[in-house]
Amino acid sequence: MNKLLVSAVAVGALVGVVVACNGNDGAVGAAGPGGANGAGTAGGNGTNGTNGVNGTNGEAGVQVIISALAKHGLEISPVTLNLAGLTGEQLEQVGQGSYLVNAVADCGTCHNSAGPPPLKFLGGGTQFPLGGTNYVTSRNLTPDAATGLKLTEAQFIEVFRTGKDFAITDGGADQALMVMPWEAFRWMSTADIKAIYAYLKVIPALTTTGIADAKPSAAPAPVPFTAQFTDGEKTRTLPPEVDGQGTPIPDPGNVLRGLAVDAVDNAKEILNLTPGEVGQYGRGAYLVNALADCSGCHTNPERAGGKVNFAQFMTGGRVFPTPPPLQPVLKTTRVMSANLLGPNGFFAGANLPIFLATITQGVHADDPPPQAPLGWPMPSRVFRNMVLSDLEAVYTYLHQVQGVPGRVDKVINPTAIYCASNADCNATVGPTCDTTNHECVSKTPCGSDSDCPVCQVCAGAGTKSCSLPTATLLAGCIAAGL
Numbered sequence: 280m281n282k283l284l285v286s287a288v289a290v291g292a293l294v295g296v297v298v299a300c301n302g303n304d305g306a307v308g309a310a311g312p313g314g315a316n317g318a319g320t321a322g323g324n325g326t327n328g329t330n331g332v333n334g335t336n337g338e339a340g341v342q343v344i345i346s347a348l349a350k351h352g353l354e355i356s357p358v359t360l361n362l363a364g365l366t367g368e369q370l371e372q373v374g375q376g377s378y379l380v381n382a383v384a385d386c387g388t389c390h391n392s393a394g395p396p397p398l399k400f401l402g403g404g405t406q407f408p409l410g411g412t413n414y415v416t417s418r419n420l421t422p423d424a425a426t427g428l429k430l431t432e433a434q435f436i437e438v439f440r441t442g443k444d445f446a447i448t449d450g451g452a453d454q455a456l457m458v459m460p461w462e463a464f465r466w467m468s469t470a471d472i473k474a475i476y477a478y479l480k481v482i483p484a485l486t487t488t489g490i491a492d493a494k495p496s497a498a499p500a501p502v503p504f505t506a507q508f509t510d511g512e513k514t515r516t517l518p519p520e521v522d523g524q525g526t527p528i529p530d531p532g533n534v535l536r537g538l539a540v541d542a543v544d545n546a547k548e549i550l551n552l553t554p555g556e557v558g559q560y561g562r563g564a565y566l567v568n569a570l571a572d573c574s575g576c577h578t579n580p581e582r583a584g585g586k587v588n589f590a591q592f593m594t595g596g597r598v599f600p601t602p603p604p605l606q607p608v609l610k611t612t613r614v615m616s617a618n619l620l621g622p623n624g625f626f627a628g629a630n631l632p633i634f635l636a637t638i639t640q641g642v643h644a645d646d647p648p649p650q651a652p653l654g655w656p657m658p659s660r661v662f663r664n665m666v667l668s669d670l671e672a673v674y675t676y677l678h679q680v681q682g683v684p685g686r687v688d689k690v691i692n693p694t695a696i697y698c699a700s701n702a703d704c705n706a707t708v709g710p711t712c713d714t715t716n717h718e719c720v721s722k723t724p725c726g727s728d729s730d731c732p733v734c735q736v737c738a739g740a741g742t743k744s745c746s747l748p749t750a751t752l753l754a755g756c757i758a759a760g761l
């Protein structure tokens with residue numbers, strides 16, 4: 280048994296917390312001091328909400344009990360929520376949804392509107408090129424009547440389950456969304472999808488015009504949902520969510536669901552674990568595979584033969600060009616996702632404290648100081664909002680599935696560095712600034728491309744050095760990765 284596993288299993292142990300509301304119309308108070316980082320311990324109560332109109336459905340001063348997780352979810356919402364008139368049950372659902380959106384399933388990186396502050400939370404409008412003249416644009420998920428999310432709850436569930444693009448209204452065949460990571464999200468529990476929907480209904484409405492797609496004519500079709508996990512090394516039946524009478528069957532922390540939607544055949548991984556550790560493993564598997572979509576960025580190629588590419592599961596190698604407006608800020612031009620689970624991957628060496636420091640501080644905590652910040656788009660600023668028990672669960676899961684025999688390994692290229700002048704460059708990243716492309720070049724000597732900043736080419740007569748790729752090579756490198 281692994282000594283690094285944490286024994287305290289807080290998974291699903293949701294401590295009831297009292298949130299004081301002045302009648303059901305009162306807004307929930309501002310964030311109280313976070314108790315988030317104490318596993319299972321509740322944070323201090325938020326300060327009382329601003330006085331609500333006297334509750335129509337409740338008396339002034341009524342106490343609404345919501346779970347610690349939901350309360351934390353409400354606290355980490357980056358926008359003020361319209362909670363007027365919500366019942367305790369609805370408040371619980373919104374809090375759970377906010378937790379999923381703002382701590383685990385990072386919707387914001389794709390769905391926040393680009394541009395200067397203030398944050399246009401989930402306003403959509405970010406364009407994703409699909410090659411050639413094709414592109415799709417992230418949709419406005421806010422409740423704006425004209426330009427926002429218009430799907431019913433049932434349609435929203437269908438989007439998550441099957442990928443169906445409800446914006447295709449020309450009577451043609453159904454098409455699937457192409458950038459939206461529904462292939463991971465489809466394994467969420469129905470309750471979690473509904474919670475996200477409930478949260479999206481109470482965020483501030485934003486008007487975003489001009490959202491349009493130019494999909495290829497042969498866009499993929501939606502995939503029917505069968506309650507069978509068919510995506511991984513082993514096919515499994517999902518645990519039923521309701522019984523024959525339609526009564527919900529509880530699965531605290533979605534542990535059983537996590538064990539079912541695990542991309543790897545987990546028979547060996549959980550064999551020697553205590554029941555408590557299996558609970559953590561299952562919770563971690565759920566968070567990683569159905570919500571956080573770590574594999575979407577850390578597996579390259581992401582899928583193989585219509586399944587998760589488990590032979591290269593989270594061995595890194597996807598290339599992420601830093602969006603030009605962010606380059607001078609982040610000081611990077613291109614980043615390759617890290618090898619997490621290969622024989623030389625992060626989890627082969629990192630213990631729990633290093634993992635926690637990596638996520639909560641957003642730095643390469645496994646490197647000697649000074650530790651560079653994690654490159655874009657690693658969503659550590661979202662994941663750091665997870666409660667400690669969930670971060671521990673993610674660690675337990677990834678630590679256990681590290682080291683599967685036969686999994687390929689990859690040597691990840693160093694990050695390509697943005698520069699304005701030679702002063703921004705050094706021998707490690709290349710001493711010379713290519714001021715046209717704003718990238719440090721000429722690292723010398725190099726033995727092969729893998730010594731060079733990502734997508735640069737190791738070439739030259741005699742002593743070789745790293746140079747910028749041609750436009751064609753660069754496009755190929757970004758598309759293929761490692």
Ligand code: HEC
Pocket residue numbers: 380384385386387388389390407415416417418420428429430435438444445446455456457458459460475492
């Ligand atoms: C990797 C980027 C990305 C992430 C992460 C992402 N989305 Fe999307 N989403 C998109 C894009 C782009 C579209 C529309 C075009 C497409 O994918 O074909 C879309 C479409 C949607 C739609 C369809 C809307 C409609 O009106 O038909 C919904 C609903 C949605 N996203 C919700 C979410 C939620 C909720 C999350 C977080 C849990 C999320 N998305 C995370 C990129 C993303």
Ligand code: HEC
Pocket residue numbers: 567571572573574575576577599614615616617618619625634637642643644645652653654655656657658662673677694
């Ligand atoms: C949107 C893409 C994306 C998602 C989703 C994502 N990552 Fe990352 N991650 C990256 C990139 C890119 C890097 C490399 C950053 C760098 O080298 O500076 C990275 C780096 C890391 C590192 C640092 C490794 C090291 O060697 O220091 C860890 C640990 C990590 N990710 C874990 C995770 C986990 C766990 C998840 C899911 C809970 C996840 N990532 C989800 C893109 C992503």
